[in-house]
Structure formats: C-alpha cells, structure tokens
Amino acid sequence: MNPQTTWSFFAEHRAEIFGATIDHLTLVIIAMMIAILIGVPLGMFIVQRPTLRTIALGIASVFQTIPSLALFGFLIPIPFIGGIGKRTAIVALVLYALLPILRNTYVGLTGIDPAVLEAAEAMGMTRAQILFRVRFPLALAVILAGIRTATIITIGVATIAAAIGAGGLGTFIFQGVALVSDTLILAGAIPAALLALLADFLLGLLERRLKVS
Amino acid sequence: MNTKTALSSKKTIEFREVSFRINDILKRLIVLGVSLEIPQGETLVLLGRSGSGKTTLLKLINGMLLPSNGEVLVDGRSTAAWDPIRLRRSIGYVIQDAGLFPHFTVAENIGLVPSLEKWDRCRTAVRVGELLTLVGLDPAEFAGRHPRELSGGQRQRVGVARALAADPPILLMDEPFGALDPVTRAELQREFSALARRLSKTIVFVTHDLHEALLLASRIVLLESGRIVASAPPQEFLRLDHPEVRAFTASLAVTPGASP
Numbered sequence: 001m002n003p004q005t006t007w008s009f010f011a012e013h014r015a016e017i018f019g020a021t022i023d024h025l026t027l028v029i030i031a032m033m034i035a036i037l038i039g040v041p042l043g044m045f046i047v048q049r050p051t052l053r054t055i056a057l058g059i060a061s062v063f064q065t066i067p068s069l070a071l072f073g074f075l076i077p078i079p080f081i082g083g084i085g086k087r088t089a090i091v092a093l094v095l096y097a098l099l100p101i102l103r104n105t106y107v108g109l110t111g112i113d114p115a116v117l118e119a120a121e122a123m124g125m126t127r128a129q130i131l132f133r134v135r136f137p138l139a140l141a142v143i144l145a146g147i148r149t150a151t152i153i154t155i156g157v158a159t160i161a162a163a164i165g166a167g168g169l170g171t172f173i174f175q176g177v178a179l180v181s182d183t184l185i186l187a188g189a190i191p192a193a194l195l196a197l198l199a200d201f202l203l204g205l206l207e208r209r210l211k212v213s
Numbered sequence: 214m215n216t217k218t219a220l221s222s223k224k225t226i227e228f229r230e231v232s233f234r235i236n237d238i239l240k241r242l243i244v245l246g247v248s249l250e251i252p253q254g255e256t257l258v259l260l261g262r263s264g265s266g267k268t269t270l271l272k273l274i275n276g277m278l279l280p281s282n283g284e285v286l287v288d289g290r291s292t293a294a295w296d297p298i299r300l301r302r303s304i305g306y307v308i309q310d311a312g313l314f315p316h317f318t319v320a321e322n323i324g325l326v327p328s329l330e331k332w333d334r335c336r337t338a339v340r341v342g343e344l345l346t347l348v349g350l351d352p353a354e355f356a357g358r359h360p361r362e363l364s365g366g367q368r369q370r371v372g373v374a375r376a377l378a379a380d381p382p383i384l385l386m387d388e389p390f391g392a393l394d395p396v397t398r399a400e401l402q403r404e405f406s407a408l409a410r411r412l413s414k415t416i417v418f419v420t421h422d423l424h425e426a427l428l429l430a431s432r433i434v435l436l437e438s439g440r441i442v443a444s445a446p447p448q449e450f451l452r453l454d455h456p457e458v459r460a461f462t463a464s465l466a467v468t469p470g471a472s473p
Contacts, residue, residue: 119312122275122385123326123375124301137316212316212359 006183013187017172021191024168027086027161028154028195031093035150039098040143043105044131053106060099068157071095072164089158089166096157097150104146108139141211148203155196159188169195225383225415226251226274230283233269233439243269245439246283253382256409256416258426260461261436267419270436271385274417275304287383302326305376305384305414309391311368313360319345319371320356326379344374349404366397373405377412386418390425402428423461427451435461 010017046053063071071092075082081091112135120130162170169188176184226249233244244266251257259267272278273285276292284291287300313322320341327337345352348370360368369389376384390398390405406429409416420426426433427447435443435450437457445453451462 113310113312113315115308115310115312116314118277119306119308120314122277122301122304122306122308123329124298125325125329126298129329134314 006186009183010187017187017191020167020169020171020188021195024155024158024170024192025195027089027093027158027166027168028151031090031154031158032097032147032151034090035094035097035101035154036147038094039101039146039150040105043102043143044109044136046102046106047109047131047135057099057103057106060102063095064099068092068096068160069163072160076164084165086161086166088164089161093154093158093161097154100146100149100153101143102146104149105139105143108142108146109135111142112138138212141207144203144207144210148200148207151199151203152196155192155199159192224250224286225253225288226417227286228270228273228283229286231273231280231285232282233266233273233278234281243439244273244280247439247441248283249434249441249444251415251417253415254413256418256429256431258418258420258430258433259436260420260423260426260433262421264438265436266439267421267436268387269439271387271417271419274383274385275306276300302330302379303381303383305378305381307369307372307376307384307386307389309388311360311372311389313368313371313375315360317359318356319350319358319360319363322360322371323375323378325375330379340378341374344377345371347377347408348374350374364397365393366401369393369401373408382414384412384414384416386416388420389418391420391422405429423465 042056046056066074072088075088075092076084082088109131116134116138117130120134125133158166158168159170159173162168162174169192172184172188176182176186176188228247228249231244231247232242235241235243247266247270259270261267269278273280273292274287276295276297279293284293286292287295287304292300314325317325320338323341323344324332324337327340332340341356342352345355350367350370355363355367355371360371363371372389376386390401393401402425409429418426418429427450430447432444432446433450434441435455435457442457443450443453443455450458
C-alpha cells in the first residue's frame with residue numbers, strides 16, 4: 001500500500017466517499033431512531049413486570065449473539081421486512097441496537113436511590129408522576145449511555161449492510177476485499193471509524209450534561 | 214387550602230388492634246396487636262431497637278403499608294378507605310437520608326407537593342421562602358442550590374421544609390437526624406424541638422435514641438418485637454419498671470467527661 005496513491009484516491013473520489021458516508025449515516029440514524037422509539041418505552045414498561053422483563057431482555061440478548069452477516073442473511077427471505085436493500089438492513093440494525101438501549105433503560109430506572117423513591121411515594125406522587133418526574137430524569141444519563149453504545153455498534157455493523165445491497169461505506173470495503181485493494185478498504189473504514197469517534201464524542205458530551213450526582 | 218382537612222375528632226391517628234405481617238414465605242409478624250391513640254398536637258416518639266417495628270408503624274399511618282389485621286384510622290377514617298394519594302399529601306414525611314430529589318433545586322424540592330396540588334407559581338415561591346427561613350436557611354443563598362451542594366444537616370433542614378410545604382396537619386419523621394454528626398444532630402434537635410412547639414402539629418417521630426426521645430416527646434411509646442411495652446410522658450418514662458425501659462436508660466448512663 002502506497003500512502004500517496006491512497007491519498008490521491010481519496011482526493012479523486014471524495015464526492016463518492018462523501019455520498020457513501022451520508023448514506024451510511026442515514027441508515028444509522030433511521031435505525032437508531034426506531035430502536036430508541038421501541039427500546040426506551042419498552043424498558044419503561046418492563047420495569048415493574050419481572051416476567052416480561054426476562055423475556056424481553058432474553059430475546060434482545062439472543063439477537064446480539066447472532067453474527068451480523070448471518071442476521072442479514074436470515075432476513076433476506078422474510079416477507080415485508082426482508083429482501084435486498086435498505087429496509088432489511090435497517091431491521092437488522094434495529095435488532096442489534098435494541099439490547100443496549102433496553103438494558104440501560106431498565107438499569108437506569110431501577111438503579112435509583114431507594115430513599116428518593118420512598119420520599120416520592122410518601123409525598124403522594126402517583127405512579128406515573130414518579131416514573132416521569134423522578135425515575136426517568138434520574139435515569140436519563142444511563143439511558144443515553146446505552147444509546148451511545150448502540151450508536152457505535154450500529155455504525156460498525158452498518159458497514160456489513162452493503163452485503164445485502166443497502167449501500168453505505170461497506171460498499172468500498174466489500175469491493176476492496178474482492179479486489180485486494182487496501183486503498184478501497186480504507187476508503188470505507190476510515191470514514192466509518194471517524195463517524196464512530198464523532199458520535200461517541202458528541203453523545204458523551206450530552207451524557208455528561210445530563211448526569212445528576 | 215384543599216389539602217388541609219379540618220380535624221373533626223381529637224384523635225388524629227388511632228391504631229386499633231393492628232398487626233402487620235410481611236407478605237413473603239416467612240410471613241414474619243412485624244407488628245403485633247398494637248392499639249394506640251394519638252391526639253392532635255401531640256409529639257409522639259416511637260422508641261425501640263432496630264427491628265422493633267417503629268418504621269412499620271409509621272408507614273401504616275400514611276398508607277405505605279396496610280395492616281394485615283385491625284385498622285389504622287387517620288382523621289377518623291381507615292387508611293384502607295382513604296385515597297392513598299390524598300392521604301399522603303396531607304401528611305408530611307421526613308426520612309433519615311432526607312431523600313431529596315437530586316435533579317431538583319432546593320426550591321423545587323420544597324415546592325413539590327404544592328406543585329402537585331397545582332398551587333400557582335407565585336404562591337409556591339412565597340411559601341418556599343417562608344419555609345427556608347423557618348428551618349434556618351437563607352432563601353437567597355439556598356433556594357437555587359442542588360442537594361449535592363448541601364451539607365448533611367442542611368439537607369435534613371430542607372427535608373423538614375419539604376415535609377411542611379403544604380402545611381399538613383400530621384408530620385411523620387423516621388430517624389431524621391440519625392445520620393448526622395453529633396454536633397449537628399444536637400443543633401437540629403434543639404431547633405426542631407422549638408419548631409415543633411410553635412407549629413402545633415401532630416408529630417410521630419421514630420428514633421432509637423432515648424436522649425432524643427426525652428428531648429422531643431410529649432409522650433414516649435416504647436416498642437419491643439412489634440409490641441408496645443411502655444407508654445409514658447418523658448418525665449415518668451425514666452421511672453418505669455420494665456426491663457426494656459431499663460435497657461434504654463442504661464444506654465443513657467455515661468462515664469464522667471463524655472458528652473451528655
């Protein structure tokens with residue numbers, strides 16, 4: 001690998017790399033929004049339902065253990081959510097992102113100082129008031145930590161989505177592997193790594209702002 | 214004011230043959246056949262060792278626990294018949310670690326029950342100022358702080374102010390000064406004793422410290438293994454002839470030179 005040729009490749013194809021990065025980011029953002037919309041309410045719902053909690057966390061953990069390439073493969077023959085393309089990729093990414101979000105929502109909501117919850121109950125707050133005005137705000141930093149972990153996982157896993165024709169930075173990586181070209185692999189890997197670092201940094205910043213000691 | 218119910222009877226709180234059993238496999242009895250009348254304006258101290266059932270009695274008053282047998286009447290009505298939310302909003306509650314909401318400022322902590330009761334902002338702010346002054350904290354300095362920016366003693370003062378916010382006729386206190394250093398504790402005990410006399414509320418105060426009980430109580434009720442074994446005003450309490458009373462008075466005896 002010659003750094004000079006790599007650099008000139010990057011310069012020549014910057015429009016394509018930029019386009020793929022935008023595609024990649026779109027995929028991640030859509031998947032994360034769906035995962036948050038499912039994971040956070042579900043986490044709030046299972047806090048006081050032990051049986052459901054075991055089932056939900058169990059299923060989410062199982063998805064996490066399936067190798068990502070295999071999960072994309074499994075989804076292809078499934079009607080409506082499957083097939084080739086972005087939709088299938090988003091479904092798979094949501095399934096991966098779900099566990100960290102669900103688990104952190106649950107942990108955040110249950111890990112609150114019992115004295116605070118006792119006081120809230122004794123002051124005559126209703127269950128809903130305790131959930132939305134005490135538990136949820138106090139759990140927010142932990143929930144956000146889960147979202148941060150999930151985002152980073154999703155940015156990485158989304159590169160594999162190119163295998164089922166979802167586009168994104170994985171396109172360069174798969175081409176690079178096929179053509180034995182480090183330059184092409186790097187054209188996908190470097191922006192993906194930068195995206196992950198940037199997301200980690202920004203969400204970390206937000207997390208620290210929300211933390212209540 | 215909608216929370217303040219007119220006290221119809223003189224017995225603000227009454228326990229009638231109350232037993233409480235933990236609802237688990239062991240079904241342990243925590244409270245056994247307790248009957249107790251607490252008239253309006255009394256400062257009743259529940260004294261006892263850890264595990265004697267003091268806190269359970271307290272939680273039976275505001276409906277956080279319901280009796281397994283017998284009934285607890287608050288203002289003439291059984292706690293089982295009260296709407297628990299209404300009942301609790303008319304009873305102030307202070308616990309050992311204050312249990313302040315860490316994400317709220319001092320003013321927001323104190324103003325919580327008023328805000329739940331939909332007071333307007335202005336009235337709540339005025340009330341918060343009054344209460345901070347009442348518990349000896351300068352509103353200008355403390356209203357905007359968060360609980361983490363307070364000392365243990367200051368937190369407990371805010372806890373008391375929060376419990377008094379909606380002017381409840383009853384105040385329940387579960388070892389409120391238990392976690393403080395001895396100097397701060399003595400300071401708060403003295404101030405609270407003066408405050409309690411001024412407020413003329415019905416106060417039920419839980420402690421395992423006989424010294425504190427003697428200082429604050431208009432009547433001391435001694436608990437042992439879930440039963441009431443003695444009940445007397447402080448002056449008479451020390452003269453009672455009961456082994457558990459003697460065990461507690463022995464704890465008061467100090468070697469010369471030690472703190473009182």
